[in-house]
Amino acid sequence: MQISTDITSSSVSAEQEHHGHPDFRIFGVVLFLIAEGMIFLGLFSAFLIYRSMIPVWPPEGTPELETLLPGINSIILISSSFVMHQGQAAIKKNDVAGLRLWFGITALMGAIFLAGQLYEYFHLEFGLTTNLFASSFYVLTGFHGLHVTVGLLLILCVLWRSQRPNHYSSQSHFGVEAAELYWHFVDVVWVILFILVYLL
């Protein structure tokens, strides 16, 4: 009996050579995202308990949240997931230029989202310690913003690595897939967050 003799082709990285299952790294990323999801679940649960505890929500005297800017921001972020997917489709056809183009656009959209969020923060009329609503708002959106920033760094990392010859190919593009999964995760969390915080 031999261990992992079937995947020692040149397309597989050195680290992967030892292992028998090529999909194990993506599996690890999915597990990581489950853990991340549980942090948000904890925060969302706390938010919902506070909401149910306080009869008037947001508490009286809290300035209304604008929904236009975050709405546009949401559309940009959600669309960016589809844009990004084009990048992965491109690298599956060995089209590195396509990968760079689509990932570049995604990065730009992510940056616009972050800029929009910062703009919103500077124009809000309540602070982090104003009341429970304000604190929850900043913690939830801020924590999500932090994740968008990490996602953006991952995309930039992919773009930087894609400059190396033959780094990504149709056979080997774990980094691309991992960044994309992370970005989709950040998007899904935003949809839930937007509904909970802005719409309900």
Added chain:
Amino acid sequence: MTAAISATKQRKWQDYFTFCTDHKVIGIQYLVSSFFFYFIGGIFAEIMRTELATPEPDLVSPELYNQLLTLHGTIMIFLWIVPAAAGFANYLIPLMVGAEDMAFPRLNALAFWINPPAGVLLLSSFFVGAPQSGWTSYPPLSLLSGKWGEEFWILSILLIGTSSILGAINFITTILKMRIPDMDIHSMPLFCWAMLASSALALLSTPVLAAALVLLSFDLIIGTNFFNPAGGGNPIVYQHLFWFYSHPAVYIMILPFFGIISEVLPVHSRKPIFGYRAIAYSSLAISFLGLIVWAHHMFTSGTPGWLRMFFMATTMLIAVPTGIKIFSWCATLWGGKLNLNTSLLFGIGFVSSFLIGGLSGVMIASVPFDIHVHDTYFIVAHFHYVLFGGSVLGLYAGVYHWFPKMTGRMVNETLGRIHFVMSFIGLNVTFLPMHELGLMGMNRRIALYDLEFQPLNLISTIGSYILATSTIPFIINVIWSLNKGTQAERNPWRSLTLEWQTSSPPAIENFSEPPVLWSGPYEYGIDSESIESESVQDLLTEVASEG
């Protein structure tokens, strides 16, 4: 099977102080560092027990007592038993599934190296006023007693939590994706099942604790009011988030040792494990139930009656999968040819002590009884029977069982038996009287108590000294055996799991030839002629002649 030390390359001692990605090095790093923290946590416990020998707070100030109490709990949970389990898992899982290493070796090394700085950070909180609000750190108390000590505590737990999550990702991926092709999920050792269940819990619940601690940190540093009732916040929200992690955490602390016991008992009683699938699936059942019972810690926190009923019923249900395990272990021992060495003694000690902790657990799952004994020494007795009588004895069973594999040397059985006898007596003398103290109404977490509680407290303190002394023969044994112990064979126990197919200690690449799997890990008494591999045939013939 007389092959002794492999001629292949072995690790040097310096490797154990580096960012080494070899899972065996990381396993030893986890084990040794967790024993270091066990020592510190133990000293804190002894100071507290000495203080409690008399009713007056005469040895340490009440503030210092609170600090020792907080750090004792925190260290024993987060820096001793959880990382010690990770140590065994790191060392054993790749060997047991026939892999060369963990799925993510660099992530693995990172997960370990987060821990020592976190431990140092926790201990250094003494310089800024160590936290005093207990290992649960309930607000609003934790918001009142020393800001920076509390913040150090939070940061330290966040770091250890991160390490725990990274470890869990690695264990699950390795167990599910790295097995040799012939090993299906129902032929992997039960320790792998236990780690799978434990890691799933760590993965799902630790992040929720992180969320709670981040919010608590905001309250402390920035002045938000998530958990501060004075500012409109709700401390009960913290309790829900905290126990959503910390209840499953008790299973994160015990499941790996259930796994270890399931390895130790069949090998040393020369019997196939009774109810392999029942034990495997009951681990998963415990994981699932562990996630939905957290509020039984909050029966006295104003939880509505109907909710208390739900949490009472689900908590009691956990006795079913746990009972399945206990009966399966007893059935494994039944009629076996018991080799009563130190490892098996600790194994049997584990089953009997854990049983006491489990039974008192069912008692306090019951709302009326819990309300009576809540925050008394009955609870302290319960969780020490589970965590010391369970996890720690299980851990020692594992240390004695795998010592030959890890070091290439046999342990001294006489010293081992002295260690066991002292531990077992010490544990019962220390923790058994606490049940009565709790029923009499003695509160936990206090340095000052009523005179009527003194006799039992004194017995408990004497027990704790026996317990502390019991580690001396252990330490002597480890140091002596490492240097002078008899050289271990490849498979001194004639065990059938894969880790025994390689040299003792294993070479850097784990297996010099690909490990061969036969029908299952616990088939003692199987007909060896049905096996193709000659080396396995030899082993099975030997096993059959012995057992």
